[in-house]
Amino acid sequence: MTRRRRPTLDDVAAAAGVSRATVSNAYNRPDQLSARLRDEVLRVAAELGYAGPDPTARSLATSRTGAIAVLLDTSLSTAFSDPALSLTLDALARVVDPRGHALLLLPGGAQGGPPAERVLAAQADIAVAYSLADGAPALDSVRTRGLPLVVIDQPLVPGAARIGCQDRLGAALAARHLRELGHRRFGIFAAHSHVRPGGGALTAGEAAGAAFRDTRERLAGYLGELEACEVVLHEAAGLSAESALDGAFALLGATPRPSAVLCMSDQLALAVLAAARQLGIAVPGELSVAGFDDSPPASWSSPPLTTVRQDLVAKGRIAGELVLSLLDSGSVSAPASVAAPASASVAASASVAASSEVPVSLVVRGSTGPV
Amino acid sequence: MTRRRRPTLDDVAAAAGVSRATVSNAYNRPDQLSARLRDEVLRVAAELGYAGPDPTARSLATSRTGAIAVLLDTSLSTAFSDPALSLTLDALARVVDPRGHALLLLPGGAQGGPPAERVLAAQADIAVAYSLADGAPALDSVRTRGLPLVVIDQPLVPGAARIGCQDRLGAALAARHLRELGHRRFGIFAAHSHVRPGGGALTAGEAAGAAFRDTRERLAGYLGELEACEVVLHEAAGLSAESALDGAFALLGATPRPSAVLCMSDQLALAVLAAARQLGIAVPGELSVAGFDDSPPASWSSPPLTTVRQDLVAKGRIAGELVLSLLDSGSVSAPASVAAPASASVAASASVAASSEVPVSLVVRGSTGPV
DNA sequence: CAGCGTGACTGAAGCGCTTCAGAATGTCCA
């Protein structure tokens, strides 16, 4: 028995004594043949060990791959160490899964985002870019391939669809909250954003040139509320927990020490909490800390974190809907859940919601208090 | 200008006045044509907006997709909430990336593991199964498709390669450590493993029938060291942090309360720590807690966690090497890093390391102490 | 009984690429 070569549609057709089209129909269009014949074909197929149409050949013929390329800024472990990504991607996956789409992960390398050639070689119907730096080479590749694109937490790319969050507003809410509590000396803790590759102190001007939109927006939101306040800016050296902790120590070591630290993510805020504990600084007695995202760990810390909530699940779901509508129409129309409660605030344009943002709100917990 | 259809190899060939084979060679075998002609071809291609050979068509012709299907037991968010997965997959990705392979994620659904039809339709050269339950349907699909398979933390499937860890030994080390500290009343906290779907107390006999190999092995390791001790078993209701916390409270609520809790993962152990804090139970004064994995958060908790260390990065790296060697040879040979320090303990067989395990060791930190 | 609609199945043209066995041209040394 020749088991060397996997059986093909032709083999099944020959063995069943029907045409190749009939076998194909048995799998793809059951209504095109009689139930009796279909059963017979499938029986023969099973007998031959035929596992169904080859996915690649099918893709070539239909020009649909059933995969969504997910472009990430960093390696998988750093990317997924942020619960926000997991939640968002999970929600996205749940939306596209019923339509048979899986996620093809393209992690980033040293250059920020996946290398261009990986994107060119990716077997996918559409790309989803998650918080890539401006001008990432992967975006060019997506364009030259003519792949539809959905961007998350990034500036809108012409022709793409976008979902983000109200970064600036959220940051402003957090800053205002602390200011109203009487704080005047602030630390701002930014994620690694390539302004100062090794991490470290930043001027506001430098920070405004960050390659990541959310960094820029959140910064603007903070600073807009912090006029006439002392502000120390710090960028983390990397995305690891270690570099977050290092940055936290640096911020808390400033003299005079800030009485409040605004963090651009919950991860960073939790690191500040940890550093404060190690230094014996009472939170919120001597130090107030605010995060961003309201990812699950934010409510588990002690004290639980005051943070800016964004609905990550909604964000992922909307991204998924944008994916599906781009896939269907080749252009963007308003995703279904935009009308749903607590979902996106849509851009003005009626038929084309090319860009929308999930709303934010301040969640006050135990990590912030009066000076 | 007709931009409707993306240009193909043929278009480029026609425009450049060469044969299709030459254009293909320009991309794939630069040595097959003169540098001058190659440059010319690429120039014409760029001019036409040709983004390079279509990945799907190329795959069909070469019968290589450049993708690795990763079969997960659960949804993405629960899967990636475990840092162990991120680390392992990241290490795997780093090994296969230089060879141009990306990861295609197939998350699990309600039935445990990805649905069979998703696996049948996945465009991938090989599958990697991560801690699936015994008899998961996805494994059958892999077999009928004739896809090579690497399993991680699972029983060896005939024809597949396997990498795991010394679960039983690790568990025994933790149990012995606590026993030597004088503990006699133990709680054992198992991850959700479908024995009792809603979670809850378990008998040893029930737990031995768990569908997950690591659960069974770790349990056996614990119990082997715990003769003549009181043991309470508890299975978490799910994989979420909430259900871990619920389970922790249940364990600590048992009367008499265990003086030590052995947890099958660091996640669970951290939940026990959190529950103890909320209940005002001093660790390690009144309660000792041990984890499993030594994932990064284990060393950040207070007190830092005593746990069983396994080298997750090595595990992922070895899995990656198994993938590559299966892809190359169609069969398994000893992965390179098996010989490297602190890597795998190889199965006896010389040429075929079809199954190996990374070593474990006990890391004693602050969460365990004398009764 | 001619005419026609219908259900069931098939033939063949692609989908866009790789690759291998040549063909054509040029080079080199005996």
Added chain:
DNA sequence: TGGACATTCTGAAGCGCTTCAGTCACGCTG
């Protein structure tokens, strides 16, 4: 000068599948 060898490029046969325009037979209608 001529045959052996490179070097460079091409023709054509696939890779395994989908799909559309038919063909064929059959039963129904008027």
